[in-house]
Amino acid sequence: MNKTKIGVIGAGKMGGAIIKGLIDSTVYSAQQITVSGGKSERTAQLAKVLGFQLVHSAAEVVAASQVILIAVVPKLVPTILKEISPLLSEDQIVVSVAGNPPLATFREILGKDKKIVRALPNTPVAVLAGMTSICFEAPVQEAELAEVFQLFQAIGKTEVISEDLMNTASALAGSSPAFVDVFIEAMADAAVFKGMPRDAAYRLASQAVMGSAKLAYASNQNPAILKDEVCVPGGTTIAGIRSLEKNGMRSAVIEAIIATVENH
Ligand SMILES: NC(=O)c1ccc[n+]([C@@H]2O[C@H](COP(=O)([O-])OP(=O)(O)OC[C@H]3O[C@@H](n4cnc5c(N)ncnc54)[C@H](OP(=O)(O)O)[C@@H]3O)[C@@H](O)[C@H]2O)c1
Structure with a gap:
């Protein structure tokens, strides 16, 4: 079993599907996954079913995790990034599964020294048959992203593409x-x-x-x-x-x- 601590900010349709897939894959255990959700009871209910660690802020997710998945709706992403920016270290990897914003916005808010990846999974990740398109830019190198590939390959296939093809x-x-x-x-x-x-x-x-x-x-x-x-x-x-x-x-x-x- 992989030992990396995974954090998820936003456990709706996509965040929830990823968490379920990761646990079902048995590559990750529920104890390795720390999640913060929105204002509704949805995430607490999901925590009861899936058994992950539920926390009450994005800051607590960052403190507990090496790879941090952001799975909130696109318009919330900048707010979350501003909140976690002072807490992030250069060893942690931020993975946005949001359709937007682009990598440039992440660099602008988090700084050029942080490891940032965009990944677009699909809902079949919940049954380990997902397809996740991944893009990143220098200074991040593909070799540094072994954890990210392992994570998405636990729940399906991956394809590295250039950012201009992410909408396609x-x-x-x-x-x-x-x-x-x-x-x-x-x-x-x-x-x-x-x-x-x-x-x-x-x-x-x-x-x-x-x-x-x-x-x-x-x-x-x-x-x-x-x-x-x-x-x-x-x-x-x-x-x-x-x-x-x-x-x-x-x-x-x-x-x-x-x-x-x-x-x-
Ligand atoms: N669905 C897909 O097929 C798909 C595919 C690829 C990418 N995506 C991307 O995935 C992202 C999420 O989409 P979705 O379909 O999963 O939307 P969703 O079902 O609305 O999920 C968003 C979740 O974010 C939570 N949330 C709201 N404010 C939060 C905060 N401050 N901190 C932590 N969590 C918060 C919400 O919690 P509450 O329920 O409590 O409000 C909700 O559970 C989007 O950016 C989308 O572009 C989705």
Whole structure:
């Protein structure tokens, strides 16, 4: 088990999913994780379920942790940074999972000597199948961030990207779980139309999507090759592909991702 002390400021949908994933991964124990939350009872309730250390200020999180995750809504990030700035040492790493602000704001408030990373996870981190895009700048070196990679690799895959692609990564991996949910729901609706019970339809559709995604990731090749393998000449699957193309599925997906990026 990793011994690094992890701090989390903000345990909502994303912070909570990360904490659950870290504990379920067994790479981290609940005792290693210190969390501060907002004004509601939500974090206290989560602490009862997950067993992490609940504290009442960001300052206490910083005092207890080597890696500090900031998982509050973007507009709160500068306030949190101003609060923790005088308490941070150069050995600690600040990881913002907020969609914004950019690294420049962190440097401005925390100073150039601090280790700062932006990471964009997605909600499947809760089931150890997350995708986290990570960016950082000099003077931070990739080798200094072993703890950060270990943390996000305990709950899924990681990809280092340049900061100018973070909004694209956010749409592609952060928002797309919602798009895939629509796809699963629509596939299941069709099966229900044909008489399949709804709960079975959801199980079949989501397992098929999960398996196809796993195969595409593992094969590391153009997904078109995998598609072609399923399409027997003159068969049923190619008839379905024809219908998808006729109804603009490819274009709908491209436009959805671009609209998401452009709304950042
Ligand atoms: N959801 C996603 O799929 C996703 C993906 C990638 C990145 N993100 C990023 O993750 C961040 C959080 O998003 P979210 O979806 O998790 O939002 P959320 O569910 O609203 O969670 C935000 C949490 O911050 C807490 N909070 C408020 N003030 C605080 C303070 N002063 N100190 C500590 N905690 C405080 C809130 O507590 P109360 O509940 O008590 O008010 C709430 O639990 C955002 O910046 C977002 O861009 C989200």
